Amino acid sequence: MNLFVDRYPEEAWIVRAALASSFLALFLGGIMGLIQGLHRTGFLQIVQDSTYYTVLTLHGVSMVLLFTIYFLVGFFQWAVTDSLDRSAEDIRFTKLWYFLMVAGTVMAAAAILGGFTDATNLEADVLYTFYAPLEAHPIFYIGLVTFVIGTWLAGVDWFRSWWAWKKEHPGERTPLRAFMVMTTMLMWYLATIGVAAAILFFILPWSLGLVDSVNSLLTRTLFWFFGHPVVYFWLMPAYMMWYVILPKLAGGRLFSDPLARIVFVLFLLLSVPTGIHHQYVDPGIAEGFKFVAMTNTMFLLLPSLLTAFTVVASMEHGARQRGGTGRLGWLRSLPWNKPAFTGMALAGLMFAAAGFSGMVNAGMNLNYVIHNTLWVPGHFHLTVGTAVALTFMASTYWFLPQITGNGVFSQRLGLVQVLLWFLGMVFMGNAMHRIGLAGEPRRTAEPFYDGVTFDTALGSISELHFQIALGSVILTVSLLLFMAHLFLSWFDVASNPAPDNGVIPEALSGPENAPIVLENLRLWTAIALVLILLTYALPLASIVSANGFFGSAGTLVGTAYEFAVSPFVGVVA
């Protein structure tokens, strides 16, 4: 028996629990997405305009924090345990971080769901960016922090495994999957300093009434310190699948192990010192600081472009192993009948399109045209909504048997599901980008104003609105198929045996060819910290010196508190 679930039953339990949480969030977030897609285009409005923002908060938090991160921790637990081939150091600790994340989720969800009823004072209509002084119930912030602490402890758990492994394998190269997990978690530790500081030092004390006001630009900047790298946190598990699972599914092996490692190191270095590119049109931040963030952002294209090469090269290698020939004829020899392969390949294709719209966003001056228009959610519905979500769903057709011991219910049904998701997102992504170019704002219940018209270069706004509504319906059908299929496979309704295909083949160019310095994670973390200091120290200092730590409404309580925490904040900044 070579299945993960048979070798590591206790770890498999955690992986299953994390995936179940993830897909529950995906389902909830997806239904909210349908309500929004039909509401803002005017086709069907089943909630009040004011409730739309509660729906939008739930959609954002479910999708970008819960769905993605729960999947990540499950997948990373598998990657660490399987690639190091050792059990968790202490499974009780593993359960602790998972249940801490659940506790955080319950608190934050209670606050958001409270927005649907007047019966409680719970409310968190602040969207997933929670820009202060928009204010949520304190339990929302406490929940978010608890959830993040859960992920921190998960990282500790995986580092403990890695350190123990290294002791027993002196001089050996860290297996690729474990290396990817460690670099990603280091990036996450650096990134979450921002959101933790924003909430613990400023927003939470303010929402509890300990201080009178906040410096909006400061908390907003700290949010984006975290807010940009979080997109790489979602993306890294998807990249890991493209590097380690997709080549195998294509019938071959990864092209180059050392380059995969370089890509992950580049993400560790460059993910955080780019957050200010979300603030290109913010007042109070000098142009020079924006320029630095822009330069870093452009260099962050490099690891993604390298990934594009490796993924396609690995697929071609796989196709040729399967008998494919010709310059492009090999494409026909890929396993297009398998949902796990097809879904991931289509997700990668969509990610290429997302890369192009991302280059527009990253262009400081072009950004003026599309900032905060529907273009921006159009962009990230292709990144997190397709590249990540479709990869996660598609990989589940391969991954689920490894952790449940049951075969999937029907490959054909799975294929229909991934194709429908792709199709739905083609309509949705196309329409959102084009509506954004016409100037229609994002995050808006009813984008119909007196005296304001949005003109498109091609077609009409109403036709594009129809595409959004159509896209959301197709996506919902795909989501329901996925959930039904997941249920049928998980509970083994068809009694299909799990295929014995859990082994990840070695790369064509193996880890022994990688420069040894890549293993030095302390060095890379130190360089990442220096880059962060260079990018953020001056902007944060100037924001604080202009308006103080807590905005202009200083009080005795506020001043005393400011005095008490400012030394720590100085360290963070």
Next chain:
Amino acid sequence: MEIHRYETIWFAASLLLIVGFIGTITYGAVGVGVEMVDDSGGTVDPDNLGSHERFGDTGVHKVNESHYEVNMIAVHPSFIPSEIEIPAGSTVTFYMTASDVTHGFKLVDSNLNTMIIPGQVSEITAEFDEPGEYGFVCHEYCGSLHHEMAGNLSVVPEDEWGGVDS
């Protein structure tokens, strides 16, 4: 470490693309003069806008024959003022701030786009050569009536212009 020849070419092409992007943006800023919203507007106390020399006096103000200033406050769910009229052929500098939460401003069919953040002043300058009607909207969620927050900017022929507000 061995790197495939095609991969080396790809790597070089990628770097070229990146440097090219940075180059065009630098040219846009230095050569063409596309300015970023930055810290030039300074800061303000959002709780005392009424006594502020600029925001105590919202609306259109004339600096000279061709240059006008618009002082604007964003407060959920309105822009103050929400109807703006300026003469064609003028340069207009907008000064905006928020008295409650973070808002946004986008003049549709233009590249005028800024966040409006409590405590900060957004300053943007634009030229309006031809008469025309522009809508503007708040593009950052600011509360339950966010979707009603919008206004209009009329650029009228010079001889039809009705003068400043005050």
